[in-house]
Amino acid sequence: MKKVNVRKPGAGRPRDEDVTRQIRAAAMELGLESGFDGLSIEAVAAHAGVGKTTIYRRWRNVWSIVADAVLDDVAKLAPLQEQSTARGSLAASMRLAARYFRGPRGKVLRALIGRAQVDRTLHKALIEQWLLARRNVTREFVRRGIAKGELRPDLDPDIVIDALYGPLYHQLLLPYDSGHGDLSDAYVDALVETVFAGLERKGE
Amino acid sequence: MKKVNVRKPGAGRPRDEDVTRQIRAAAMELGLESGFDGLSIEAVAAHAGVGKTTIYRRWRNVWSIVADAVLDDVAKLAPLQEQSTARGSLAASMRLAARYFRGPRGKVLRALIGRAQVDRTLHKALIEQWLLARRNVTREFVRRGIAKGELRPDLDPDIVIDALYGPLYHQLLLPYDSGHGDLSDAYVDALVETVFAGLERKGE
Amino acid sequence: MKKVNVRKPGAGRPRDEDVTRQIRAAAMELGLESGFDGLSIEAVAAHAGVGKTTIYRRWRNVWSIVADAVLDDVAKLAPLQEQSTARGSLAASMRLAARYFRGPRGKVLRALIGRAQVDRTLHKALIEQWLLARRNVTREFVRRGIAKGELRPDLDPDIVIDALYGPLYHQLLLPYDSGHGDLSDAYVDALVETVFAGLERKGE
Amino acid sequence: MKKVNVRKPGAGRPRDEDVTRQIRAAAMELGLESGFDGLSIEAVAAHAGVGKTTIYRRWRNVWSIVADAVLDDVAKLAPLQEQSTARGSLAASMRLAARYFRGPRGKVLRALIGRAQVDRTLHKALIEQWLLARRNVTREFVRRGIAKGELRPDLDPDIVIDALYGPLYHQLLLPYDSGHGDLSDAYVDALVETVFAGLERKGE
DNA sequence: GTATAAACGAGACGGTACGTCAGGTCTTTCT
DNA sequence: AGAAAGACCTGACGTACCGTCTCGTTTATAC
Structure with a gap:
């Protein structure tokens, strides 16, 4: 920028x-x-x-200034965290992201994503410097989980990430205030549990 | 408005x-x-x-005019569709939503959600008239699925909906262009499949 | 304007x-x-x-405003005054003009004429609304003087007016400060006397 | 400068x-x-x-540059020319001045005099380096004319020069376009004739 | 029918911010 | 130390819209 x-x-x-x-x-x-x-x-x-x-x-x-200020320190502020299991890595990283979303910078990110809907250059910058920068790493978490037999082998990493992070962005941008709409750690944990286990009733 | x-x-x-x-x-x-x-x-x-x-x-x-124009015909343009199973209802409704997102109105919705990040009144209107209007119905789909034994009994309906719709909004607002980033029916189906089945490898 | x-x-x-x-x-x-x-x-x-x-x-x-303000009340502020003789009319009118030039409006007129050297529209407005408006009347003074036998019959009225008013504008714009450079009534009178009588020594 | x-x-x-x-x-x-x-x-x-x-x-x-450029070669470009009679000297010098005024440098001089109305330093420079430089010489023409009995002995040289050159500057700055408004040699000659002979009808 | 009252189109009004240009000064490197 | 380049703060330019305010006109109900 x-x-x-x-x-x-x-x-x-x-x-x-x-x-x-x-x-x-x-x-x-x-x-x-x-x-x-x-x-x-x-x-x-x-x-x-x-x-x-x-x-x-x-x-x-103006928006270029803000984007510049925010995107400069992405990595520092909402870092990704690898752990021994894919589930651990994803859950930990999601908690950090949620924390960032809750904080003062979350307000800026909201404004930025909002403005990007109407500003092509900003949209591009955001996707490349924020979204893909993170996703490229996150995808590896998923791939390694699959390789290690932790996760289903037929999964598409991007869909997995969408299912986990999509809700986070959704809560950031359109918080409908329903009990856990505050991007709390509890919400993240419940979400991870739900998605990992699936929706269907097991057995018999 | x-x-x-x-x-x-x-x-x-x-x-x-x-x-x-x-x-x-x-x-x-x-x-x-x-x-x-x-x-x-x-x-x-x-x-x-x-x-x-x-x-x-x-x-x-100006935004009130646009919101007015869009929210007036929510129900008509991206209707919810009940089917015999919860999965069927959710999948069908999601496909209709994705279609709406892909179309010309999707551009408007993007702009509106974007603007709402910075305009409290619009944000409120959007959540109440768009989001909650749909979610109140969708929640019933999930509740009935649980009641019928189709879905896990311990599920929180809102988290389920977040896991399914969150990705859709994510793709609407931040399409990272990765194969299926176009909100296609195939994407919706893959997403539904993934979330319903869960991520974990089933024991032996 | x-x-x-x-x-x-x-x-x-x-x-x-x-x-x-x-x-x-x-x-x-x-x-x-x-x-x-x-x-x-x-x-x-x-x-x-x-x-x-x-x-x-x-x-x-900005200059249009000033021109507008000044040219609006030309007639009132530096009026022409007809008297029984051409010399009387010219001398009286010149004294009034000189008085106007000396006053606060003279400063404005100077600025206006100055700016007009570099602004075609203003130049045109000034000539038409200020200069010609006055000259058309003044020319009649001269013509009547000729008709009545007061002035030489072969005179070109415009050259006469130039000879009389030219010095006034010259003193307004480039006052070289030489005793009577202050556009005083005495200066006007001396000027009128000199031009009317001519420069040549009368043959005995 | x-x-x-x-x-x-x-x-x-x-x-x-x-x-x-x-x-x-x-x-x-x-x-x-x-x-x-x-x-x-x-x-x-x-x-x-x-x-x-x-x-x-x-x-x-900027204006200092232009003034510098113009005033540097005053003497060369619109020189004063002494002849055997005062009338001859004045008429010849005025024709040269008129020629200068008509030419491309006349446009510059106009702009300079214009700007000087609003710029004290330039005004001073112009009067000293242009006007007085010329007038000091021209005054001698008049004085010698008086001394030789060519001109009326009671004349004020500055008023004489004003009567002759004033119209020239007037035509330079506010050309009212009336037949001879083009600073032609004919205009200069007519002017000289008129001022030298005076306006009054002679005797009987 | 004739008030009365609001809606309507037009456009003036006092403002704020835009993005650009130039002014005159300062700071750097090269000559 | 001069020169070219260009960054810097300042202030004005002329334009676009903002939201409010007259205007004169139109269209309805209510007296």
Whole structure:
């Protein structure tokens, strides 16, 4: 999302990285306190003590700033966690994701996913830098589970992940408030249990 | 979402329902052809050949018009379908939902859910008039499945529905384009199969 | 300079003439106190307590406002004065013009003529509404002087007026500060005397 | 107008006079082809292939560049010409001035005088380097004419010059397009004739 | 029938933000 | 130390819409 600077070096004054950070911070701060809707370049510039041009030189619109700020530290904030079993890895990682969703950054992610429905570039960035970055790792959890005989051999990893994470995104974006709609660890555990065991009544 | 009209009736010229329909239509048309982002009251008014006041008299903002247009015909366009088994009912209804998501209205729903992340009123309307309206019926499918011994007796209906529909919304909003990311009937069927059977390898 | 409003009447809210006057006044006030250079639409709007659009709806740029304000009351402020002789009429009118040039409006006129050198529309407006409006009357003074035998019959009225008023504009725009460079009545009188009598030494 | 360079010589890299000339030329070229209004330092720098700083090091603003370019060659381009009689000297010099006014440089002079109405520094420069430079010489023409008995002994040289040159500037800045408004030689001759002979009908 | 009252189209109004341009300064590297 | 490049803050540009407010007109009920 950041403008790549391919240019013969040494020409002109270099971009000030401090300024870049200030802008990112200002955008997040303003967004979190007064809502990401109505977040304007003008306000961010003022709050960061920066000219508008300085912002436009780096990003094309407000959402790019926010996306930049969020996607920069995906890995740190909602990490994936491998354990000895596939079920363990998935459950642990889902709990961490749910925790992230519940926190203040969850609000930002919601706004970002929301805006992405109407902004192709952001949509692409989100899928590539957020979704697929995580899924590529998660798929391996599933594959290893299958290989080790833990999981059914005929499973499609992506469908498995959809069945587990889909509900999480659903609760993030459309929480219908029904007892466990708060993305609690209990909800995650119940969900994992349900999906792993299946819906059908066993035996006889 | 529509402004309630508390007034002694018969006084003054009545609202023209044709005008209301024209505005709704104009909003949808403009949104579908040039994107719901950037859809402005001014443009809708011009396209509908109507004064701005006439719109503000009925709705508080553009998104209310769109929500109104969409939520009006939820039941008709993505109906729920009961069959003899819970699995049958759920699978059939999910296929209809997926079809709706794939169609032109899916684009609108995406935009609406997106916008709702940042607009409390819309968020509430969407959950109540769209999500819960459907879920209340769907829950019965699950309950009857349990009652009939078709499904595990310890299931939480909401978690079941999350596990089945969550992936659908996930694919609607963040399609990561991986083979079956197109909300096809095949995807729905694979998903149903996976969730119903569970992930674990059955003992010997 | 004012936008002519040819439109079926009764359509829409009418322009507010008070607002128009406020804007004109604000422009003049700001210009006189802080210089017409650097006079911005934004400042005028702020000072008049008016939105920018409201200004753009009436004029295309700041100079049009000023021209509008000045040219509106040309006739009142630097009137032409007919007397019994051509010389009397010309001298009296020139004194009034000089007085106008000396006053606060002279500063505005200077700025306006200055700007006109670089703005075709303004140039045209100035010549038509200011210069020719006056000259058409002044020419009659000269013609009548010729008819009455007061002035040489072979004179070209325009050259006569140039010889008399040219110096006045010259002193307005490029005052070289040389004793009588202040557009005083004495200067006007000396000028009239010199031009009327001619430069040549009369043959004995 | 040029920044004077009082500095111990040999310290650092010397100013490149070629660069100075390029900038002057670029300013004139851009001004003549796309109007002196809207002439920007940025554009001049780009057109001259020069950094903005390099310009600011020499001049304080665009108009200083233009003034510099014009005033540099006043003497060459609109010279004063002494002849045997005062009338001859004045008429000849006025024709040369009129020719200059008509030419491409006249457009620049107009713009400069225009801008000077709103820019004190430029105003001062113009009066000193252009107007007074010429007038000091012209005054001698008049004085000698008086001394030789050619002209009335009671004349004020400045008023004489105003009466003759005033109309020229008037026609330059506010050409009202009336037959001879084109600063032609014929116009100059008619003007000289009129002013020298005076307006009054002679004797009997 | 004639008030009265609201809806309606048009468009003016005070605003906010947009994205761009230029101003003048500062900072870097190269000459 | 000069020069070219370009980042930086500032402030104005002219435009698009916002939501509110007149206007004159139309369309209904109620007196």
